Amino acid sequence: MTVTRFAPSPTGNLHIGGVRTALYNYIYAKQNDGKFLVRIEDTDQERSREKFEKNILDGLQMMGLAPDEDPVKQSQRGHLYLSAAQKIVDSGLGYYCDCQPERLEKLRNQQQKAGKKPMYDGKCRERNLSKSENTVLRLKTPRDGEVKFNDLVRGEVIFDNCELDDLILLRSNGNPTYHLCNVVDDASQGVTTVIRGEDHLSNTPRQIHIQEALGLPALEYAHLPLVLGENKKRLSKRDAVTSLDEYIASGYLPSSMVNMLARLGWSKGDKEIFYLDDLIRDFRMQEVQKAGAVFDIKKLDWINTNHLANLDLEEFIDHLKPFLKKESISLESKDNWKEIISHLRTSSPTLASISQDLIPYFLDIKTYDQKSVDKFLIGSKPLLEFVIRQLELIEPWSEDQLDDVLAKCQKDLDLKTPQLNQPIRVAVVGSTKSPSLGLTLSLIGKEVSIARIKKAIELND
């Protein structure tokens, strides 16, 4: 059975690169009727935090990428690594080394200066040292030959063993290193396919050597191209929003994030809108692009617009509610809230900005758009006074009636549509952004509309 895993280290909040890795792991497992597992790689005690672990797990849950088994934590399986290390020692494939960091650093510098690849020189390889307080355990890496593995996105990948040195398995403090843990855990969790970022490509031959020393079966790999920022560099907190939470807080739907991340580095014909189910059906790891891909927020906006539009009204409102709360908008404060939402739901690409757009329909106008005021409100006093007199007569206050009256005003005043409508619109919603004017006024209601136009007139004085 195919078993994949997502193995984040809890040293930060779940970031979108991680989400993509998890997503591809999840999809691949589901496509093969396999299992998707999560492993928390928290061996870095300095930087690992419980809250990050929670954030990662919650994030996956939210994205619909829940693991098929309870996540395991490396910090709780120390014995596994130690016994694996012992096995390597016993089989003579590892050795203790007491070379000091200072010596190693000097060595590296020299090698680099000489134009060579920095590598441990194997000084202790045949010294047969036994374990002591400041020895590390190293793996005896084969000196010649090559390592081959199959990569689902790159095909066959080959590394020369002479490029690799004897890596450290156990630190001098006795703790296992990342590579050892990783290999041991993949084996113990029954992982068959390792799907991870391209930054791990050159780690792979090292890990294969550990597998071989432990007599473990070979795995299948897929190294994903990295998610890049606008600067074409690996997406980093420094120059872009990286954490999933922030995207969700801006009002992007989880399904939009899935769609966006899946489409980054992969495509299927002309199709652009995908949901998780579509991906499980259509995605092919072999079709994944080899080069890194830039994360384009504009494309995300467009995708989100589509996903939002595909929601039915009830679902849409459920997603919108937390954002309304942030703006202190309560739907119940208006009888016609359903009507308002259904007309405004496509106003902006994110739930957060839609909520902003909704403010004038539920609360007082918070801010007037200065440009709109300058352009349309200044000098509009006579016009607005005229309009108010007409509006006050309207009964019932319906879109049709409003359209008629507005058309009549336009004729009476001999104005073009925007000349009449824009000042009214700005007076009523604070900007030029709103549905057609008759509809806008009907949604806002007679009393409030007239009050706002009066206020706009005062503003004019």
Added chain:
RNA sequence: GUCCCGUUCGUCUAGAGGCCUAGGACACCGGGUUUUCAUCCCGGCAACAGGGGUUCGACUCCCCUACGGGAUGCCA
């Protein structure tokens, strides 16, 4: 520095030797939807990194250069 991986419109990509006058999408620009924003529709702009091969023929195969990324840790 060394090793590895990569390189098609601004961005995401299609393209597995002739179907390519290089296709789609986002963005952008212009037009339309009885002249607000958004939506929607129509149209436009725009790319095979460069140089050598191989071949009747190369975006597609090979080599070199350039550029970008990754790895070079007792981090993961």
